[in-house]
Structure formats: structure tokens, C-alpha cells
Amino acid sequence: MQIRTETINDYKHVFNLNYLAFDNRDDEAKLVERIRFSNCFIRQLSLVAEEQEEIVGHVLFSKAKIIQEDGEKEVLVLAPMAVNPSVQKKGIGSNLIKEGLRRAKDLGYGLVFLIGHPNYYPKFGFQPARNHGMELTQFEVPDDVFMVCELIEGELQQTNGELRYPPVFLG
Numbered sequence: 021m022q023i024r025t026e027t028i029n030d031y032k033h034v035f036n037l038n039y040l041a042f043d044n045r046d047d048e049a050k051l052v053e054r055i056r057f058s059n060c061f062i063r064q065l066s067l068v069a070e071e072q073e074e075i076v077g078h079v080l081f082s083k084a085k086i087i088q089e090d091g092e093k094e095v096l097v098l099a100p101m102a103v104n105p106s107v108q109k110k111g112i113g114s115n116l117i118k119e120g121l122r123r124a125k126d127l128g129y130g131l132v133f134l135i136g137h138p139n140y141y142p143k144f145g146f147q148p149a150r151n152h153g154m155e156l157t158q159f160e161v162p163d164d165v166f167m168v169c170e171l172i173e174g175e176l177q178q179t180n181g182e183l184r185y186p187p188v189f190l191g
């Protein structure tokens with residue numbers, strides 16, 4: 021299995037993968053398309069997992085903002101993520117997240133946020149964001165699913181405010 025940057029040739033396969041992974045619903049597949057054509061898209065942070073020339077996984081990290089008293093800070097949000105149901109629970113999702121976090125840190129990002137399963141993401145360093153003075157009002161979600169991962173030490177302590185997902189996430 022290889023993790024690499026998504027290319028234009030992958031777009032249709034990534035659409036189908038998201039459709040399949042999210043129970044034949046196209047919301048997430050269409051979200052990926054909207055993000056790609058927006059200014060929150062970072063090409064190197066749209067990653068695919070390839071196995072025998074087939075796209076079996078995809079994860080996307082995009083630009084978002086924390087609105088603080090002293091201004092705005094650019095952060096990342098992880099969404100969506102999909103692994104082909106026929107090869108789930110083999111570590112493909114984990115490898116995609118780890119590579120994405122590594123690249124995000126290399127690009128200089130200090131914080132990554134997501135809304136996700138509270139049992140899955142802590143092993144990668146994600147923790148409940150509201151415990152660290154972060155807020156989210158765009159989506160109504162329980163405290164334990166709104167999570168943050170600190171990539172650069174000290175970033176969590178220096179940052180307090182409301183996470184704003186880019187408009188493309190709102191449909």
C-alpha cells in the first residue's frame with residue numbers, strides 16, 4: 021500500500037470511494053469536490069492510499085480559521101476521510117492520518133481540528149478541543165467529538181477562540 025498526493029486522474033475514483041464508504045451517499049464526495057475548487061484546498065494534503073493500482077483510501081486536510089480576540093489564526097481541519105469498506109480495519113486509515121499530520125507539520129501548521137469518533141482519533145494525538153478553550157458554533161456537536169491535535173508544542177496554549185470551517189463545508 022502506497023500513500024501519495026492525489027492527482028487529477030484520481031478525482032473520479034476518490035468520488036466513488038467516498039460514495040461507497042459513506043453508505044452510497046454523495047454528500048462527502050461532493051464536499052471533496054467543493055473543497056478542491058476553493059481557496060481552502062491544499063494540494064499536498066489531499067492524500068490517497070493506493071493498493072495494486074486501485075484507490076482504497078482518501079483523506080483531506082483543508083485550511084480553516086480560529087477567530088481570536090487578537091485576530092485570526094490559520095489552522096487545518098481534517099474531513100472527510102474514507103477507506104473502501106472491503107479493506108477497512110487494516111490500518112489504511114491510520115496510515116493516511118499519520119502521513120497527513122506529518123505533512124501538515126512540515127508545512128508549518130500547528131493545530132488540526134476535526135469532528136469525529138472519540139474512540140478512533142485520540143491514538144493520533146487528538147483530544148477534546150473545548151477542554152483547551154476552543155469553541156465551535158457552526159455545527160452542533162457533543163464535546164467529545166470536537167477534537168484538536170497539536171503539531172507544534174505550545175500552539176494549544178497560545179490559541180483560544182472559535183473554529184470557523186470555510187463556507188464550502190456549510191453546503
Ligand SMILES: CC(C)(COP(=O)(O)OP(=O)(O)OC[C@H]1O[C@@H](n2cnc3c(N)ncnc32)[C@H](O)[C@@H]1OP(=O)(O)O)[C@@H](O)C(=O)NCCC(=O)NCCS
Nearest residue numbers: 041042100101102103108109110111112113114115139140
Ligand atoms: C473511519 C475509516 C476511514 C477508518 O479507516 P480504516 O482503514 O478502517 O482505519 P484503521 O484500519 O486505521 O483503524 C480502524 C480500526 O482497525 C484497527 N486496526 C488497525 N490496523 C489493523 C490491523 N492490521 N488489523 C486489524 N485491525 C486493525 C484499529 O485499531 C482501529 O480500531 P478502533 O476502531 O478500535 O480504533 C473507515 O472506517 C471509513 O471509511 N468509514 C466510513 C466513512 C467514515 O465514517 N469516515 C470518517 C468520518 S469523516
